Amino acid sequence: MYLAAEHFVRAPEWTWLILAYFFFAGLSGGCYALGALLRLAGRPGDEKAARVAFLLAFPLIIVCPILLTVDLGQPARFWHMLIDSAGGDLNFKYWSPMSLGVWALGAYSVFAFISFAEALVAPVRALLAGFLGRLVVIVGGVLGLFVCAYTGVLLSVSNQPVWSDGWPLGGLFLASALSGAAAVLLIASRYRPEMAPTMGRIADADRYFVVLEAVLIAVFLVTVAAAGTLGKLFGAVGILLWLVVLAGLAVPILAHSRQRPLSPALTSIVVLAGVLALRAVVIFGPQS
Amino acid sequence: MAVKRAGFFTDTSICIGCKACEVACKEWNGLQGNPPDVLLDSYDNTGQLDAENWRHVKFIEHMPASTNQVNQPTSVAGGQAWLMMSDVCKHCQHASCMDVCPTNAIVRTEFDTVYIQQEVCNGCRNCIAACPYDVIGFSQATGTAHKCTLCYDRLQNDLTPACAKACPTQSITFGDVDHLHQLADARLLALQKQGYTKAELYGRDDKVYGGLNNFFLLMDKPEVYGLPNADNAVLPGRNNLPGYLGGLVTGAVALVAGLVAFRRRGESPPPPESAPVPVGVGPSESPAAAEAEAPPPAPPPEHRRRLGRRP
Numbered sequence: 001m002y003l004a005a006e007h008f009v010r011a012p013e014w015t016w017l018i019l020a021y022f023f024f025a026g027l028s029g030g031c032y033a034l035g036a037l038l039r040l041a042g043r044p045g046d047e048k049a050a051r052v053a054f055l056l057a058f059p060l061i062i063v064c065p066i067l068l069t070v071d072l073g074q075p076a077r078f079w080h081m082l083i084d085s086a087g088g089d090l091n092f093k094y095w096s097p098m099s100l101g102v103w104a105l106g107a108y109s110v111f112a113f114i115s116f117a118e119a120l121v122a123p124v125r126a127l128l129a130g131f132l133g134r135l136v137v138i139v140g141g142v143l144g145l146f147v148c149a150y151t152g153v154l155l156s157v158s159n160q161p162v163w164s165d166g167w168p169l170g171g172l173f174l175a176s177a178l179s180g181a182a183a184v185l186l187i188a189s190r191y192r193p194e195m196a197p198t199m200g201r202i203a204d205a206d207r208y209f210v211v212l213e214a215v216l217i218a219v220f221l222v223t224v225a226a227a228g229t230l231g232k233l234f235g236a237v238g239i240l241l242w243l244v245v246l247a248g249l250a251v252p253i254l255a256h257s258r259q260r261p262l263s264p265a266l267t268s269i270v271v272l273a274g275v276l277a278l279r280a281v282v283i284f285g286p287q288s
Numbered sequence: 289m290a291v292k293r294a295g296f297f298t299d300t301s302i303c304i305g306c307k308a309c310e311v312a313c314k315e316w317n318g319l320q321g322n323p324p325d326v327l328l329d330s331y332d333n334t335g336q337l338d339a340e341n342w343r344h345v346k347f348i349e350h351m352p353a354s355t356n357q358v359n360q361p362t363s364v365a366g367g368q369a370w371l372m373m374s375d376v377c378k379h380c381q382h383a384s385c386m387d388v389c390p391t392n393a394i395v396r397t398e399f400d401t402v403y404i405q406q407e408v409c410n411g412c413r414n415c416i417a418a419c420p421y422d423v424i425g426f427s428q429a430t431g432t433a434h435k436c437t438l439c440y441d442r443l444q445n446d447l448t449p450a451c452a453k454a455c456p457t458q459s460i461t462f463g464d465v466d467h468l469h470q471l472a473d474a475r476l477l478a479l480q481k482q483g484y485t486k487a488e489l490y491g492r493d494d495k496v497y498g499g500l501n502n503f504f505l506l507m508d509k510p511e512v513y514g515l516p517n518a519d520n521a522v523l524p525g526r527n528n529l530p531g532y533l534g535g536l537v538t539g540a541v542a543l544v545a546g547l548v549a550f551r552r553r554g555e556s557p558p559p560p561e562s563a564p565v566p567v568g569v570g571p572s573e574s575p576a577a578a579e580a581e582a583p584p585p586a587p588p589p590e591h592r593r594r595l596g597r598r599p
Binding site for chain 1: 336338384387388389390391392393405407408409410411412413414416417418419420421422424425426427428430431432433514515516522524525526527528530531532534535537538539541542543545546547548549550551552
């Protein structure tokens with residue numbers, strides 16, 4: 001039986017490891033970007049929250065290359081992503097999101113490490129005071145945002161149903177990652193009281209990110225529906241996952257509107273579950 | 289018999305479904321094949337192209353709406369109810385797999401064919417996501433992607449690829465693509481004169497992925513054979529620009545949203561650093577949290593405007 005649709009393709013079997021990679025890369029990039037924003041545009045009292053964001057961004061990103069390498073059919077050849085094993089030249093294909101993403105991930109990891117060290121070690125902090133420090137944070141922040149977004153573009157640049165039908169995936173994953181990163185910082189604030197002055201405004205930002213994410217989900221679903229592949233996102237498991245996504249969007253808004261606010265930890269866990277569920281439904285739905 | 293642009297012209301109108309091409313391919317390339325599978329009542333017992341099947345004879349048991357022609361087989365009805373097609377990698381001029389491959393394992397050879405270098409491929413499977421023909425398969429045994437090489441080793445020794453050599457009806461003709469185009473044009477003309485109005489060439493011109501080195505004469509629309517038609521034959525790279533632009537716009541909007549939130553004045557006075565952990569997501573805006581926070585002295589406006597100033 002052959003379907004009269006445009007997609008005559010096979011799933012690449014990107015599953016749990018890739019889901020975990022998308023999740024952690026998004027949270028790391030989002031944490032770094034929020035840390036950069038807090039440092040560059042926040043109040044003086046926000047610096048401590050910025051440092052916590054940088055302290056979280058690096059550990060979150062170092063698991064990512066491990067996940068990606070293990071997912072390869074030939075893990076020992078991971079370096080082929082960077083270097084042409086036949087000629088010894090660098091492999092850089094800007095038109096291939098996977099190639100571009102590997103380079104961006106590497107570059108971002110360097111900046112994440114520098115800011116991690118700066119947040120942890122006083123002499124490094126002294127070294128990076130002033131213009132150089134700001135430059136590091138700006139470049140790292142841009143790379144962090146790119147790492148959040150490119151994973152969506154990577155899926156879009158294929159011929160798979162849903163993925164290639166939904167060009168807004170890059171923006172959607174970015175908005176979702178920022179929301180997740182805000183949730184991570186809110187959880188961290190339970191253990192780092194010095195972040196308290198900033199948490200109210202991070203929760204404010206989270207609500208903006210959630211609204212942005214909701215808009216992009218709507219645009220994404222419209223593009224997928226227009227291509228006639230919406231059904232792949234709404235199987236039995238898919239519907240359950242969408243409910244979790246919906247909860248992740250709704251809870252920050254509801255928590256804010258209640259007279260007696262919800263626990264920030266509970267709110268954040270629901271948001272993170274939504275971030276994970278969104279990636280799960282997008283990754284697994286079209287491949288099932 | 290060295291060729292400049294190697295390819296196959298597969299004439300599906302004379303394919304008899306004998307699968308000699310599949311067998312020859314497996315024998316020459318040392319492919320083990322998959323465990324036997326039952327595909328209902330179809331004569332197709334291969335199922336698909338994958339790492340172990342680089343040739344696949346598709347059996348399209350397609351009954352036309354008009355039962356008159358089915359019940360009264362004639363030369364006109366032939367090729368409508370039961371279509372057969374020996375499928376293979378198309379060796380596209382604009383190859384989706386080659387575009388996205390991050391390791392440059394997929395290259396174009398001196399014979400103008402698309403080839404996966406096994407010693408370079410690291411098994412990322414990006415090519416599988418990109419191939420619009422469901423051609424490339426991943427081998428658990430080698431941890432790499434596999435597909436038809438157009439018998440690269442045989443081409444290097446001026447030999448005809450195994451499948452074309454074995455085809456008893458010359459449904460698969462190997463040769464230089466320019467020469468094959470001439471053969472195909474003549475065959476199409478002959479079929480049209482005989483009344484096969486649905487016959488068409490697929491991949492002969494550049495409307496489908498810039499032209500296919502392995503192109504086909506079909507007896508029905510491409511989608512009937514599981515092939516994207518010219519309108520749907522699109523490259524993965526089409527989503528690069530809109531994808532990144534969407535990310536850029538989202539990033540800009542998120543940046544503004546973050547700035548608005550982080551630089552908000554008045555309603556979110558920061559508590560002293562020793563204040564207890566807030567109990568709500570919006571501690572500064574909730575009555576309970578506001579009580580918990582000791583309001584600090586309001587910083588002067590010029591102090592708040594200093595960007596990047598750290599304590």
